[in-house]
Amino acid sequence: MLTRRDFLGSIAAVGVGGVMRPASAGSVAHRLRPEALSVTIGETTQTMLGFNGSWPGPELRVGQGDDVSVQVDNRLDEGTLVHWHGLRLPNRMDGVNVLTQEVIPPGRTFDYRFAAKDAGTFWYHSHYIAFDQVSRGLFGPLIVEEAAPPDVDLDLTVQLFDLLVDNAGQYQEDFPADQFTGAGRMGNVVRALMPARSVQQGARLRLRLINPSIDRVYRVQIGGVDGHIVALDGMPLLAPRAVGEIVLAPGQRCDVIGDVTGDVVLFDGGNRIGQVSVNGARARRNIPLPTLRPNTMPRPSSQPIQATLTLQGGAGGGGHGGFGTWALNDVSGLPRSPLVDVRRGTSVRLRIENATGFDHVMHLHGHHFWELDPTTDAVGDYRDGTFIRAGDTRDILCVLDNPGNWMLHCHMLSHQADGMGTWLRVR
Ligand SMILES: [Cu+2]
Structure with a gap:
């Protein structure tokens, strides 16, 4: 996760005019290093999995149309690979063992290359022994920015995640059989992981909700934001929708744009799972909330x-x-x-x-x-x-x-x- 200093840095970078991108498509190179790392959860420190020293993995940002390359350098003591969830990319870059590539062995690298065709909220995660590797932290957001992003003060990614810990607060390493036969493995620590701590009253906010949890379905309610839903699973809605209870199943995403009217509080089924507190104020914009331009969609046949x-x-x-x-x-x-x-x-x-x-x-x-x-x-x-x-x-x-x-x-x-x-x- 980003540190508080990173968060302040990102605020400065976003500024008033939104994120600046080059007018033409460029190329972006990222590196991801899957590795074991120490994570403090509550009072205890334990070994989890992450990327580049970050748990969960860092947020990757690219521009729509960019040629993206990501070198995955496997520093785990087990195999892994990375799937780019929701991206319409070449099959050999999809990161699925057996179907599209071999598992990346420990100590080896794999270069993923694809064009970021669609703008929107996506994510990346291990697709190898995924219930275990994702549960331990091998995931992160992948944001494809629009060429002309909507005018917001804060573009905030929120990952809804649950962890199963034992009485001592330690992550439960084993997966008993009954976690596979019913509704799945439900964590007892449920959090909205997000880099921001504060936001101005009256600010315009874009929330990018992602559910990387392995089995939990969230019923999200958002307090302190007067806004609308603009996209689901990365794809802009043709008409924005009122924000009520948002059902977000594993892997799904939802983008909300709205104005801050008080502390921004996220609930799951009535339980508070995260908050961004109001600090200071600015005048609310007197222009309507923006919507997003749809990505290119294919034309379905009338006789499928x-x-x-x-x-x-x-x-x-x-x-x-x-x-x-x-x-x-x-x-x-x-x-x-x-x-x-x-x-x-x-x-x-x-x-x-x-x-x-x-x-x-x-x-x-x-x-x-x-x-x-x-x-x-x-x-x-x-x-x-x-x-x-x-x-x-x-x-x-x-x-x-x-x-x-x-x-x-x-x-x-x-x-x-x-x-x-x-x-x-x-x-
Ligand atoms: Cu299922």
């Missing part, structure tokens, strides 16, 4: 091919053909054949039936998709993760326009670890 995915298993669930606790279409883990195998540009309408007694969030790599309204069939939000409650069915529409082998899995990482993953092939 149809496919069905049934989510199965879990404690108390019915039988299925897979070997794990969870299964997708009777297979646990990646099946030999993809769920769909299509030519580039094919539109697919996928019906996802949650036949389990638990909620899930299905995340597709390399693409976004539209959630379809269950009653009117109208095209809804353009996302990379869809939250499906126990017993519900969700139809999504996707233009598979990015060639490669792409994972589709539950982003509750305990579920993924025990069977909930499949893949799509785009030729």
Whole structure:
């Protein structure tokens, strides 16, 4: 996390006129060094995982259209790799072992290179033994700035994270079997991790909420901000939406822009999990809240091919053909054949039936998709993760326009670890 000094520095850099970016696309090089590090949680110091000496990893910022290169230098004593969550990038840069690359062994590096096509709020994380490595801290925000960012005083990234600690306050290293069979591993320390401590009353604020928790679904309420939701999963909404209770499942993001009316307090299900206090005041802007310009979206066919995915298993669930606790279409883990195998540009309408007694969030790599309204069939939000409650069915529409082998899995990482993953092939 940023230190207080870093935070003050970032305020100075943001200034009144917003973040300055070069007018034309450039190239940005970052390095990420996954490593074990000491983290103080409450009263105790313990060994966790992070990047570049930071827990969680540092916030990477690039500009839309930039050619991005990130060298990952694995200093862990185990393998790892990095997935760029929500980015529409070349398949070989997607950071998924078996499907797109080999695990980066200890002491070795891998160069990720991609163009930052979409502006928005994204994040990066380990995709190897992810339930464990992400739970220990191998994640961080990836912000792609608009060429002309909205005029705000503070652009604040908030990571909603939970940790499971024992009675002595130590991070619980082992994952008992029951953490894989139900709603997942729920931490008992729940925090909104954010670099800012204070903000001026009347300031215009952009909040970028990210849920990197391995299993927890947040029900976020925000006090002290008069604003609206401008983006979900990095993609601007066509029309901004009122901020009520924001349901944020693992992997999902939400951007809010608003004016500060008092201490900014974040709640999860009524419990206070973070605060940015008011310090000083400025006159509120007398211009309307900004919205965001949509990223380029593909055009779906009116006659998509149809496919069905049934989510199965879990404690108390019915039988299925897979070997794990969870299964997708009777297979646990990646099946030999993809769920769909299509030519580039094919539109697919996928019906996802949650036949389990638990909620899930299905995340597709390399693409976004539209959630379809269950009653009117109208095209809804353009996302990379869809939250499906126990017993519900969700139809999504996707233009598979990015060639490669792409994972589709539950982003509750305990579920993924025990069977909930499949893949799509785009030729
Ligand atoms: Cu799940």
